[in-house]
Amino acid sequence: MAGERADVYQSLDLALRVGEVLLSSGAGASDVVATMVAVTHACGVRRVTADVTFVDLTLHHQPSADEPAATQVRRVGRRPVDYGQLTQVDEIVQDLVDGRADREEARARLARVVSTGHARPRWTVTLALGVTGAGIAMTLGGDVLVCTLAFVAACAIDRTKVRLAGEALPMFYQQVAGGLIASVLAVVAAATPLDVNPSQVVTAGIVVLLAGIGLVGAMQDAIMSFPVTASARLVDATLATVGIIAGVAGGLAVGGFLHVELTNFEPGASSLAAVGVMMAGAGIAAAAHAYGCYAPLRAVVVVAGVGAVARGVSSAFAGGSLGAPWGAAVAATGIGLASYVLSSRVSVPALAIVVPSIAPLLPGLAIYRGLALLADGKDGVPDLATAALTAVSLAAGVILGHYLAQPVRQEAQRLGARLALPRLVGPRTRRHPDDAGTQPGDQQAT
Structure with a gap:
């Protein structure tokens, strides 16, 4: 015994x-x-x-x-x-x-x-996150100078967060510091004679910070009836986002004190050439973020393609009458479909494809626009609400994509049979009958 x-x-x-x-x-x-x-x-x-x-x-x-x-x-x-x-x-x-x-x-x-x-050495992660920031700036129509500043901002944010984490400072303060660095750097650049769009620099920094927030896991928990874990993750993600908002607001206050204008929201033209550059920037940003998260190189290549296509799809739908949240939802659904199919081809969990691929779609510009409008005494709540809806749409779209992709991988599935629970990681088998008592949400029903 x-x-x-x-x-x-x-x-x-x-x-x-x-x-x-x-x-x-x-x-x-x-x-x-x-x-x-x-x-x-x-x-x-x-x-x-x-x-x-x-x-x-x-x-x-x-x-x-x-x-x-x-x-x-x-x-x-x-x-x-x-x-x-x-x-x-x-x-x-x-x-x-x-x-x-x-x-x-x-x-x-x-x-x-x-x-x-x-x-990989830690310094390569810093450089990868810098490339992520530069790629995000490309998706917003930034020129070489803007992309360079975004690269510097993202690297500075990462090194600052590493230092603060080493001092055991909570994540909230790390996010505040990151948002402050991005906005102050934009203030300094805007105060010089340089022809630079500061909103693109700040937005790139915001997206780099948002990429580390577990929005997909939080929404998956909520959808799959794990209320306790979902609530905790949503609180954690919300607090981290509030930290970014506080940091950027501090930077905008510095700009106002120095009489530096930071309310230029133009993300760039939408010509065919610009769309190509935007997709290339999204692919670079997604691949760099995957590399910075130590993803295998075989997955980095896949993430680059998925991220680029998803950015193009999102822009195509968001440019019509649907709006940014629906464009993000359609693109995220495509990411869910692609990750479900491609993950087995490159032998990585779907999660390693999903999270980096949605990084270029995160609503950094909407957050910055809303904050800047509020700082200018205008109504920025609609933009902040759009940012929240876009984030939720991204996470929900990924899970829906996995549901829709299952018939593709389960050709022998009997008509009307219950779909297996969508998994972003874990063994590719059905739950054993002996363990039928473990249902999503049962262990957290109280």
Whole structure:
């Protein structure tokens, strides 16, 4: 009996360690639950239920009604997103589920993955985020000077956030500092004789900051009926966004004090040539963001193409009568479709394609426009509301795209059969009947 309990504890511990990597990488609670249950099932442990909150993972195992339950809890801390590690963990789980690895081998491989650190030097991440800022500036019609300033701003923001994180300063203050750096740099540039559009510099910085917010995971949790985790993630994302707003507002105040005008909103012309440059900028920004998140190089190329096409689709629909939120929703649905199909081709979780691809679509310009109008004594609430709707549309569109893509990958699916739960990461198998008690939201119904 003692040996059996030890086996159960080791299996639960393995599942919790896998879940920790997934949750800290931005995976939805439904994906984390399904993956942890699949791991315990592959280890021979049945009748397991999972509980996921924003900071805790819990697994319960009770083999029968007359036996005591085994419960293990693991605290999940904030850590940098590493899609390279996520991909390796996903491969470990898939090998375990498919029977190509046993529990001990999976534990050893997982320990190596999480203990070896990142695959790229930290300075390359800073440069990649700088390229992301420059790419965003390109999508807004920025010239070489604007793109250079956006590159400098994004690099400065990243180095500042790394330094503040090393001092254990909360994320809110890191976001405030980032927004302040972007806007103050734009104020300085606008105060010089240089012919520069400051709104493009600030917008690029805002998008770089927004790209690290877990909007997709939050919306996936809300849609998949995980209210506790969804609420916590939405609060975290909202607080981070408020930090950006506070920082940019501070920069605008500095501009007003120095009598520097920062209310030029022109994102650039919309000619065919400009559309091509805009799509190229989006592809560069998406690929650079994926590289900065340690995604495998094979995924970076895919992300570049998906991000560029999505930006073109978004502009085409937003330029009509639908507006920015609907344009973002259509483009995000396409991203969901493409990531579902392409993720298996390049052997990476769909999450590693989805999040970088939507980065160029994040509503940085609308946020800046609304703030600048408010600072100028005008009504900027409609623009801020549009930004919020666009962010929600992006996350919801991705999940819808995964629902719509399933018939493409499930040609043998019986007409009228229930669709499998959409997963952005985790083993590509259906839930086992023995674990039918773990339904989305059941563990958080209270």
